[in-house]
Amino acid sequence: MSAEHNLIELDDHDRQSAGRTAPVRLVAKRGRNVRLVAAFVVGVVLGGIGAGELRDSREERERNASVSLVAFPASVGSGGSDATGILQMDGQLAVINAGPAPITVSSATGQRPAVQVHDTGQSRLLRPGGTGWISVKLRIECTLAFGSEPLSIRFSVQTADRQVREVSYPVAVAGSAWHHGAERPCAGLADSAMYRD
Known part of the structure; x- marks a missing residue:
């Protein structure tokens, strides 16, 4: 080895x-x-x-x-007046849901000198893009009511998340269906006041 x-x-x-x-x-x-x-x-x-x-x-x-809506006077119905030139009428307010989710409008009120509006207590469910008509009571002082200033209507709205929100929208009264519907009764009030004097 x-x-x-x-x-x-x-x-x-x-x-x-x-x-x-x-x-x-x-x-x-x-x-x-x-x-x-x-x-x-x-x-x-x-x-x-x-x-x-x-x-x-x-x-x-x-x-x-979110809440986005548009409102305008839709129609005027029957009513009456008193001796002081105050016209009380039924009417409708058209409300369009311009937002992306359904809303429920539960109240609508507005007030400025010579015009008062309040709903009759009925809620309206409005789908996105949908229109609802809200019944309202109108109180109109004929001599001052139809100036160019819009009437701010305050809405109480329940959103899709079950929250209640307050929103306002300016509504043009001059030239509206309410204005045209009140012209003849207001003219009648003016005539009767003239005859009383």
């Missing part, structure tokens, strides 16, 4: 062992990187979905809480 074979080369064994484990470590490292990237992508996707849901929920709450 020669002396060459009796020597154990420790350095060779480490090189062979290192050569075999290096690819295993590289594969494990790549696998870990792939898992980290996959976890990151899943986190981004879930975060994006969560943020989108939160934004949608907030937008829906804002939409359900």
Whole structure:
């Protein structure tokens, strides 16, 4: 036996062992990187979905809480007058829901010198874009009622989120259906006042 074979080369064994484990470590490292990237992508996707849901929920709450309406005098009905030149009539106020969610209009009142309006206590559910007619009582002082100043009508409105909000809308009375409906009775009041004098 020669002396060459009796020597154990420790350095060779480490090189062979290192050569075999290096690819295993590289594969494990790549696998870990792939898992980290996959976890990151899943986190981004879930975060994006969560943020989108939160934004949608907030937008829906804002939409359900918003009130946008338009109102105008729609018609005038029967009524009577007293000796002081005050005309009391029934009428209707048309209300259009210009907002994005349904609303329930529960009251409508307005007052300025010579004109008073109040609803008769009936609520109206209005879908988005829908129109409802609210029955009102009108009190009109004929000599002063029909100036150019609009009448601010205050509405009590329940929104889709079940909150009650107060909103106002300026309604033009001059030239309206209420004005035209009151002209003849007011003229009759003026004539009777002239005959009394």
